[in-house]
Amino acid sequence: MTESPLASPPPASPLVLVAGGSSAAGIAVARELLSAGMRVLTAGSDAGRITAAAEAAGGAVPLVCDLADPAAVEELARRIHADFGPLDGLIHLVGGWRGGSGLAGQSDADWDFLHTSVLTTLRNTTRAFHPDLTASPVGRLAIVSSTTVTAPTADNANYASVKAAAETWVQAVAQGFGSNAKNSSAAVVLVVKALVDPGMRERSPDRRFPGFTDVAELGRTATGLFSRPAGELNGARLILPTPSKKQGEQ
Numbered sequence: 001m002t003e004s005p006l007a008s009p010p011p012a013s014p015l016v017l018v019a020g021g022s023s024a025a026g027i028a029v030a031r032e033l034l035s036a037g038m039r040v041l042t043a044g045s046d047a048g049r050i051t052a053a054a055e056a057a058g059g060a061v062p063l064v065c066d067l068a069d070p071a072a073v074e075e076l077a078r079r080i081h082a083d084f085g086p087l088d089g090l091i092h093l094v095g096g097w098r099g100g101s102g103l104a105g106q107s108d109a110d111w112d113f114l115h116t117s118v119l120t121t122l123r124n125t126t127r128a129f130h131p132d133l134t135a136s137p138v139g140r141l142a143i144v145s146s147t148t149v150t151a152p153t154a155d156n157a158n159y160a161s162v163k164a165a166a167e168t169w170v171q172a173v174a175q176g177f178g179s180n181a182k183n184s185s186a187a188v189v190l191v192v193k194a195l196v197d198p199g200m201r202e203r204s205p206d207r208r209f210p211g212f213t214d215v216a217e218l219g220r221t222a223t224g225l226f227s228r229p230a231g232e233l234n235g236a237r238l239i240l241p242t243p244s245k246k247q248g249e250q
């Protein structure tokens with residue numbers, strides 16, 4: 001697929017929402033987007049945590065919203081449209097991990113938690129902002145998935161299955177983007193084994209974190225999505241580099 005020559009030029013300063021931006025990953029992603037000149041909104045469920053994260057990122061706009069609540073997400077979209085205009089990018093970071101011993105350890109409570117946190121928040125946010133991302137000349141959706149999706153174990157069956165469902169949802173969004181004549185939007189799955197951040201390194205100075213992806217690398221990759229052609233990205237599953245591996249597609 002190639003970019004349409006009739007596509008509108010990219011906005012000078014794309015408007016990007018980091019959904020679930022309170023964690024170290026959220027801060028790193030918002031920081032990289034800001035340093036590339038983008039306008040960054042960052043949403044979390046707790047006012048104190050998201051305000052601190054927005055400040056730590058260096059000037060993102062904090063927004064409080066329970067992204068698991070569809071009505072709250074619709075209201076968030078109305079606020080964003082009124083105050084900032086349509087979104088160009090949605091970087092979805094709401095996650096969480098739950099595991100247990102074998103299938104017997106895959107509890108209903110953990111399933112409900114993961115389903116709500118990972119999948120419902122993704123479904124709510126993509127449905128609310130789909131028209132924006134479709135209309136934008138650089139519409140980008142990204143999630144961060146896990147290597148466990150292609151190598152699930154009985155101990156993480158709940159987690160791997162919910163992450164697989166999230167990947168499928170993104171592929172469905174990608175199919176919709178790809179069928180749009182404008183063809184300038186892309187939905188992407190970024191894949192890591194685990195994330196490491198400066199706080200983790202500080203708490204365990206002797207640990208090497210093999211196979212982990214630094215949150216700064218995640219931020220750079222998410223930011224780079226806005227300058228790569230949609231045709232090369234839409235539907236891609238990108239394995240993020242670790243210190244010993246280069247980025248590649250699966």
Ligand SMILES: NC(=O)c1ccc[n+]([C@@H]2O[C@H](COP(=O)([O-])OP(=O)(O)OC[C@H]3O[C@@H](n4cnc5c(N)ncnc54)[C@H](OP(=O)(O)O)[C@@H]3O)[C@@H](O)[C@H]2O)c1
Pocket residue numbers: 019020021022023024025026043044045046049050065066067068092093094095096097117121143144145146147192193194195196
């Ligand atoms: N960490 C890893 O090693 C790892 C490995 C593989 C994949 N990933 C994926 O990478 C992404 C980022 O990871 P992470 O560890 O930073 O994720 P995370 O901490 O689980 O989630 C990011 C933020 O989402 C916010 N959040 C949770 N529920 C919310 C809700 N209902 N509404 C709004 N915000 C909500 C939380 O902040 P508040 O509670 O303050 O709202 C949290 O700080 C996730 O998709 C994760 O699954 C991570």
